[in-house]
Amino acid sequence: MNPTDIYQVKRDFFQFSQKLAQGLAKPDQKFIFDMVFGIVKSRSPLLSDIARALEEDTRLLYTVKRLSNRGADFDDFQGLHQNYLQSIQSHLQEDMLVIVDNSDITKPFGEQFEALARVHDGSRDGIEKGYISANIAIASPRTKHPIPIYSHLFSAAEEYFDSTNVETYKGLNLVKRLFQEKSYTLVMDRGYDSNDMFTFMHKQDASFIVRLQDKRYLKYQNKRIKVPELALRRKGKIAFSSTIKGKKYALKVSHTPVELPCLPKVPLNMVVVYGYGQKPMKLLTNHPIKNKEDVLAIVKAYITRWRIEENFRVQKQEYHLEKVRTLNLNSLRLIHCFVSYLIGHHSLLLEKETCYVKQVLHRAKATFSDQKIRLKLYRFIRGLAEILRFDSTGIQAYKRVEKRPRAHQLALAV
Template identity: 50%
Template sequence: MNSTEIYQTKRSLITFLEKLTEGLSKPRKKFYSDILYGMSKAQNTLLSDIARALEENIDLQYTIKRLSRNASEENDLKELHHNYLNGLRTSIPDNPLVIVDESEIVKPYAEKMEHLALVRDGSKNVLEKGYPTINFSMATLKTKHPLPLYNHLYSSKEKDFHSQNIEIAKGFNTVTSFLGKKKATFVMDRGYDTNTIYEYVQDIGHHFITRLKDNRYLLHRNRRVKVPDLAHRRKGKINFKTEIQGDEYKLKVSHIKVKLPVLKDSPLNMVVVYGYGEKPMKLLTNHSINGKDDVLRILKSYITRWRIEELFRVQKEEFQLEKTRTMTVSSLRILYTLMNCLVGHYSLAIEKSNYHTQTVLARARPSNKRKKIKFYLYRFIRGISKILSFDTVGIRYFYKVEKRSNQLSLL
């Protein structure tokens, strides 16, 4: 392995860390540096593997205990997240798409982890022990890679927990504050088809694109009509070919002017999509539609929502998030937040696509070279881990050493 590649990879990570930990104390900076470096090298969030990746010349158990002790303190986690968002400001377009969705960390065999609660395992559609997460992410402009904005892990058994709606509202408030005067479009799945969400997004002056549930009623020509009945009135005049999660679809699209009973003064549009599943897909938006281009723009925006599913897969498969074992929710929350910050850093590196990015991707050695790859995050994560696996000194030699003054103090 070329030593220059190792140095450039570590230098890029250290530059990111310096911005991420700005204003924090030196012990906390060292802790976050250790975690992010170890996570990048080990390619998972297990503290034992992170400790091994640090290459420290002391007993491994002492390193694990030190990381575990520091991980239980999350007082500066908000400041760290604030620094992360500040680093993204120049990458946010004028009209960003913000993808909103929930996920879960399932721990079916855990017994002593703090505040375990029942969550729905989306892969099996059953209730299991674990922790729910709220996620707000963007897709980068050129390569459409996930750029996490707000990712929060919580438990319904924590003392300060009130309701899921309040946890979701915290995410909306954080992202809205971060965007400032920029108007965003929140792209959401059926779980967010609620009057509360529609009223909130409308009140704060943003747009939304939400997939509708079949039990929803809409107002059309002053009549209250159920969504499936209204959708069947349009058979799709616009043809559109697209690829969703690697599969190609031939879609037919139409739109209908509608209103919500709770927002009677706000004109809305329902976009009906045939060809994706047995039933037509129904999308509700407060974007105006004046023609074919507007309809397809709304559909493409919703298709971009699948990028957050890729983010969840990266969390669980590339970083083995569900294998992580910690005794406190605070420790798990810190690891979860840092992992998402790292994903954001990687996505921006892929977006820039400089010489170092190409070097990292080349080191991953894809199993099928002929396959056309559009989503590079998996390869990039593996490439970073591959390069750092040849590093035998860890990150400690990159720390700045303060020289003591030779002058004797008279005090």
């Protein structure tokens, strides 16, 4: 392995760690660099794997204890997250899609994890022990890779837990502050089809596209009608082909003006999409629709929502987040943040497509048997780990050790 490649990777993540740790206490700054580098090199959330990746001279147990103690005591989440948001602020543009979704980390055999609660396991479609994460991400402008802007892990068993909706509202408030005067559109799945959520977004004056549940009632021509019945009246006059999750679909699209009973006199549009699944897909939006292009823009925007699912898949497949074993919720929440920040950093690097990025992607070619890769994010993460596999010195040389000034002898004036 070329030593220059190892140096470039280390330098990149040292600079990224400096941005994350800016203004934090010096022990926290060193801890953040250790965690970021260790997770990238080991592709693991286990503290033992992260400690091995650091290649320190001390015993492994001491390094694990140090990381564990620093993670349990870390409390400046707000400063850490503000530093991350500052690093992506310049990439925010007008009319961006802001994708909102919840995920889960299940620990079905866990007994000693702090604040472990019952959650819905999306991958197995059942109830398991674990934690919920509220996630909000944007898609990078050119390559459409996911860039997380809010990732918060929580549990219903926490002492001050209110509700899942409240955790989502916190994220939406952050999005409004982050975008300031820029316009954006919230894109959500069926889980957010609730009167409280629509009322909250209306008060925020936010644009939205939400997939409707079949039990929802809408007002159409001053009559209250169920969504499936109203959808069947629209047969799809607009033809549209799209690739969703790697599969090509021939879609038929229609739309109709509607109202929500909880938001009377607020003009909305329901977009009906045939061809994806046995039942038509129903989308509700407050975007005005004037022509065919407006309708297709809404459908394309919702299809982009699956990018956040790629974010979850990267967390669990490439960084193996569900294998985390730290029992302390504060530490677990911190590791979840680091993985989200790294995915955002990777996505921004892929957006630039520099020589450094191409070299990392090239290093990962041998680790993929299937060359049909829709997102380069998977290959990039494996390329980084492949390069750092040949590293044997760790990151001690990058840490600045400040020597204390020499103590002066106490002298009394005579």
